[in-house]
Amino acid sequence: MSASPVLKIEGLRTDFRIGRHAISAVDDIDLVIPAGETLALVGESGSGKSVTARSVMRLLPRKLGMIAAGSVWFTGKDGQTRDLTKLDEDAMRSVRGREIGMVFQEPMTSLNPVFTVGEQIAEPLRVHSGATHSAALRTAIELIGRVGIPDPAKRAQQYPHELSGGMRQRITIAMALVCDPVLLIADEPTTALDVTIQAEILELLRKLQRERKMAMLFVTHNLGVVAEIAQRVAVMYAGRIVETGPVAEVFAAPRHPYTIGLLHSLPRLGQGSAMRRAGVRLPSIPGVMASIADMPKGCQFAPRCGFAADPCRVEIPPLAEVAAQRRARCIRWREIAA
Amino acid sequence: MLALSRKTASPLARAAGRFVHNRAALFGLALLIPALLILLSYPVWLADAPNDIDLLALNGEPSWRHLFGTDGVGRDVLSRTLEGGRISLLVSVCSVALSTAVGFIVGAVSAFGGRWADAIAMRTVDLVMTLPPAIFLLVIASIAGAGIWSTVFVIALLSWPVLSRMVRARLFELRERDFVLASRGMGAGMWHLLFRHGLPNSIDILVVYATLQVANAILLEAGLSFLGLGIPPPTASWGNMLNGARSTVVLEQFPWEWLFPGGALVLAVLAINFIGDGLRDAFDPRAELGGS
Incomplete structure (x- = not known):
């Protein structure tokens, strides 16, 4: 046992x-x-x-x-x-x-x-x-x-x-x-x-x-x-876990827009000069995190989220199981995965 | 490797190092330590006891027989001055020990006991601080009566509030420090926090306060005794020796009767204040930033 x-x-x-x-x-x-x-x-x-x-x-x-x-x-x-x-x-x-x-x-x-x-x-x-x-x-x-x-x-x-x-x-x-x-x-x-x-x-x-x-x-x-x-990671946003799972899987295929944004905004070694030449800036997640005293209705990440739609703003999404041992708090995770 | 071979010094040892570079403090120490030795050893080498009467020398001026002269009833001024020093020392050290303990405990209750305990303790401090010391001393002394222990009690009762404020401020500061949180994270209880972290980190306040307060207590004791509310005669004390010498005749014609106890009082207070100032500078956290 x-x-x-x-x-x-x-x-x-x-x-x-x-x-x-x-x-x-x-x-x-x-x-x-x-x-x-x-x-x-x-x-x-x-x-x-x-x-x-x-x-x-x-x-x-x-x-x-x-x-x-x-x-x-x-x-x-x-x-x-x-x-x-x-x-x-x-x-x-x-x-x-x-x-x-x-x-x-x-x-x-x-x-x-x-x-x-x-x-x-x-x-x-x-x-x-x-x-x-x-x-x-x-x-x-x-x-x-x-x-x-x-x-x-x-x-x-x-x-x-x-x-x-x-x-x-x-x-x-x-x-x-x-x-x-x-x-x-x-x-x-x-x-x-x-x-x-x-x-x-x-x-x-x-x-x-x-x-x-x-x-x-x-x-x-x-x-x-x-x-x-x-071995495993839990990503938190505004006081809640938004995505959790084994580190390798979460990093390879994030299922929550916030995790995607975080991973995108990481600088890569050796890319700096190439990005500067191409005139690309390091991507960042637009906006700032909502204050815990003044939470938006619905998904807390919605105001900063590129995928946000009307249903996102109705209620806080559940932490849905997206794969074995993996969960994400996003109602549109299927579209994101695709 | 050379840098590593430097001798490890505790914060206390480093403060001591700064202390010995302070000239005034060393002067105070050079004055105080021999004085203490003389005070404590005088019955061994001085023939006259403080209350022995030499009827052949009433108001006798300084001579080889009586180095500091004698007073109106023929008592040796030197031995009375030394005995007075002993009494002063006893009263001031005991009262400071008492007031330091009370001050620390009240400060600790204030800082760790929650909002109500803090409010009650600090309002009590305010109350004690508003009492006019001279009048309060007179009232307490007339209730408690004259005597060594009631003098100790009266002086202690008046001098703890300032210390408790300083301790409270220090403990408040410490309470938010990471190592206290870390210690709580290790499972430390309140007593442990107070005596392992609070006390050692407040030792600078306590030492400086206690030293300066000893000088203060000596003065208070002399004042009380001078007013007849401290040490009752015939026990010698600097205050009641001065009181005995306050008539115009003595003042003008027998100056040794007030010069020696008065001078001893001034020198003792001065020496202790020099040491206290030196300690304060030595414990000052900013001291190491300037200079070499």
Whole structure:
């Protein structure tokens, strides 16, 4: 019998309270991540990908954001499946860090400036498993070596400001992994790094994931990164998933106009001068994303969509199954496919 | 490789490095440390106890027998000045420890306790800050009575509000920092956040505040004792020594009776303020941007 997936999000809706109104930042999110698999969550700024990731961890801004509907089924180390949205704060705390690790976007600020990095890596271990100081520090030093930092014993005694951005991100990854989580949530872990370091960090994450058979939820806006790291992808637009499926298939034959637009607006290496000579500009998706406070009726992408027709503006299209394991939120996907 | 061989320095060690390059602060330290040693060791090497009476030398001027002279009832001014220093130190350090703890806790409750706790704590701070210190001191001191511990209590009660404001501001800032979010992401609870992240990152505020407040508390204690509401005689304190010397005759004819305790008071406050200023500069995050 196959084990249940590590993470299964069903109909998740997260509301933000702005003034007296509750506004859905993400709505109708369904995601499944089995063990050992990486799901990439892509979308532009404000599409709700980070909110989705933080909803899983229940780390939304206090009193501002709250999970309004849906459930987040999580299967932990003990094999028990629980709904994270129903856990009390104490139980949730023991899940964070121990069962689910998280890597943040900014390695510059996500480390405490007044402690050595070794102590910071050791900290979750001491909090969760009550390991002694020296034992936790030994584990930390071993892990610093595993994330590819030379001379770990010395590095462990250094402070964050003494390390480069890439090294700091390796440290935060080590911190997220120190308790051996079954799920790693990476919220744009490579965005703040330059391209060569990005590639190294992605390679590191892939290697660690393979070794530990972790599931990974990878949030990014970089389609190149998605192709590098993920098996499956979910494209988000204005708080909803608009298309999901295996990365290769989605990229080869997108079924939603937004995905098509995204892929079209990617620059290709070596094409720049040819395009300039031909007087072609890099294509982009016209318009800007609607504000979540002021959503158009019907399909949210319709105002920017070249395929939009009257039926699109009536109601939000369902996430229709377009092929095996593939779904798209567009009522005209058949015409697009053709 | 050369760059890597540089010795690793903690933020605290770097602040200490900046501190020792501050001349005024070093001067303060050079004044304070010997003074402390003398204060703490005087019963060992000084023959006269602060309340011993030498009937052969009433209002005696400084001599080899009594280096700082004697007062109107023949007590040795040197040993009383040193004893007064001990009392001042005891009162100021205890009251500052108390007010720092209260200030930090109120600031923490304000920052982490939610909107209502914040409102209540901050309005209480406003209230305490509006109390005129002199009158408030007199009222409390007359209720609590004179004595070392009631003086400690009165001084502490008056001096925590400013600190709690500063701590609250710092914790608010920290609360939004990524490493606190990351720590919550690792499963840290509120106490952990407060004492592992909040306290170490506010240590600069606390140290500077506490140092400057020690000087302030010494002055307050002297003031209270001078008014007869602090340390009751015959226990020596700089304030009640000055009080005992305030008649015109003493002022004009026996200047050593007020010169030495007054001078000690000025020097102590000055030295501690120099050190406090040095610490403030040393902890200033902008300090490393300028200069070498």
